[in-house]
Amino acid sequence: MGQLPNEKILDEMQDLLSVASDSTRLKILMAICDEEHNVTELVSLVGASQSLVSHQLEVLRRHRLVTTRKEGRKVYYVVSDDHVNALLNVVYQHVIEKDRE
Amino acid sequence: MGQLPNEKILDEMQDLLSVASDSTRLKILMAICDEEHNVTELVSLVGASQSLVSHQLEVLRRHRLVTTRKEGRKVYYVVSDDHVNALLNVVYQHVIEKDRE
DNA sequence: TTGAAATATGAAAAGGAGTTCATATATGGG
DNA sequence: CCCATATATGAACTCCTTTTCATATTTCAA
Numbered sequence: 001m002g003q004l005p006n007e008k009i010l011d012e013m014q015d016l017l018s019v020a021s022d023s024t025r026l027k028i029l030m031a032i033c034d035e036e037h038n039v040t041e042l043v044s045l046v047g048a049s050q051s052l053v054s055h056q057l058e059v060l061r062r063h064r065l066v067t068t069r070k071e072g073r074k075v076y077y078v079v080s081d082d083h084v085n086a087l088l089n090v091v092y093q094h095v096i097e098k099d100r101e
Numbered sequence: 102m103g104q105l106p107n108e109k110i111l112d113e114m115q116d117l118l119s120v121a122s123d124s125t126r127l128k129i130l131m132a133i134c135d136e137e138h139n140v141t142e143l144v145s146l147v148g149a150s151q152s153l154v155s156h157q158l159e160v161l162r163r164h165r166l167v168t169t170r171k172e173g174r175k176v177y178y179v180v181s182d183d184h185v186n187a188l189l190n191v192v193y194q195h196v197i198e199k200d201r202e
Numbered sequence: 203t204t205g206a207a208a209t210a211t212g213a214a215a216a217g218g219a220g221t222t223c224a225t226a227t228a229t230g231g232g
Numbered sequence: 233c234c235c236a237t238a239t240a241t242g243a244a245c246t247c248c249t250t251t252t253c254a255t256a257t258t259t260c261a262a
Contacts, residue, residue: 004128004131004132004146004147005131005193008200009196009197009200010124010128010131011124012196012199012200013127013192013193013195013196014122014123014124014127016192016195016196017118017121017122017127017192018122020118020122021115021118021119021121021122022115022249022250023111023112023115023250024250026111026115026118027105027111030105030106030111031105038208038209039208039209039210040207040208040209045105046105048251049251049252049253050208050209050210051209051210051211051251051252051253051254052250052251052252053209054209054210054211055210055211055250055251056250057210058210072208072259072260073207073208073209073258073259073260074207074208074209074259075208075209075210081195083191083192083194083195083198084195086191087188087191087192087195088114090184090187090188090191091114091117091184091188092106092110092114093184094114094117094182094184094185094188095110095113095114095117096110097184098113098165099110099113119219123219123220124220125220125221139238140238140239140240141237141238141239149221150221150222150223151238151239151240152221152222152223152224152239152240152241153220153221153222154239155239155240155241156220156221156240156241157220158239158240159240159241173229173230173238174228174229174230174237174238174239175229175237175238175239176238176239
């Protein structure tokens with residue numbers, strides 16, 4: 001890559017990274033990257049308020065990083081995109097290996 | 102991952118993602134992920150002020166994502182970490198494939 | 203159909219990060 | 233030495249995001 005990608009690509013890259021970089025959203029993503037969870041479960045897993053979790057889930061939905069499934073009055077969320085899983089893995093590995101040094 | 106990683110791991114993951122998610126820093130990283138560039142080159146590649154580029158390079162240095170090499174009064178920067186390259190690739194691929202839909 | 207549980211939403215508050223501007227430092231050339 | 237170039241730094245300003253608080257909506261159960 002001698003030249004930078006065009007503006008649109010860069011914008012979309014930045015979007016994805018920004019969405020993943022918030023601490024609440026990152027915890028949510030990590031919680032639902034392998035198995036689905038409903039909102040109440042996420043509230044306790046993540047340790048944030050119901051309102052905050054719901055707001056951040058809306059952000060994840062808007063950016064199409066999660067898929068939802070409704071069961072009664074519960075809504076289950078799961079990471080919808082293999083690239084997002086790959087992203088989380090790469091970041092996780094980076095941190096694990098850095099901590100060894 | 103039924104349980105979340107511990108707080109320290111999550112913090113460090115968030116750090117990496119936050120650093121990469123700023124538009125100026127992302128452009129810098131993309132510019133120096135394969136080949137090194139000095140600050141002046143980056144200023145024109147990225148299209149930001151010299152001061153801003155320098156500030157953001159300092160952030161990248163502080164987080165150990167880049168390596169520097171001094172040649173006279175020029176300082177060359179390059180991405181120092183394979184995981185960072187992997188991260189950029191995953192994000193890039195994600196965007197490329199999403200754009201097809 | 204009434205109440206409780208689960209989730210979503212709107213608006214305001216609180217806080218932090220990016221950017222600029224001015225200037226400092228360092229290095230090499232004449 | 234002195235000047236120009238290359239890079240770094242500090243402080244202030246601006247803007248945007250996260251978070252909270254209050255409330256609305258939906259769905260199920262009794």
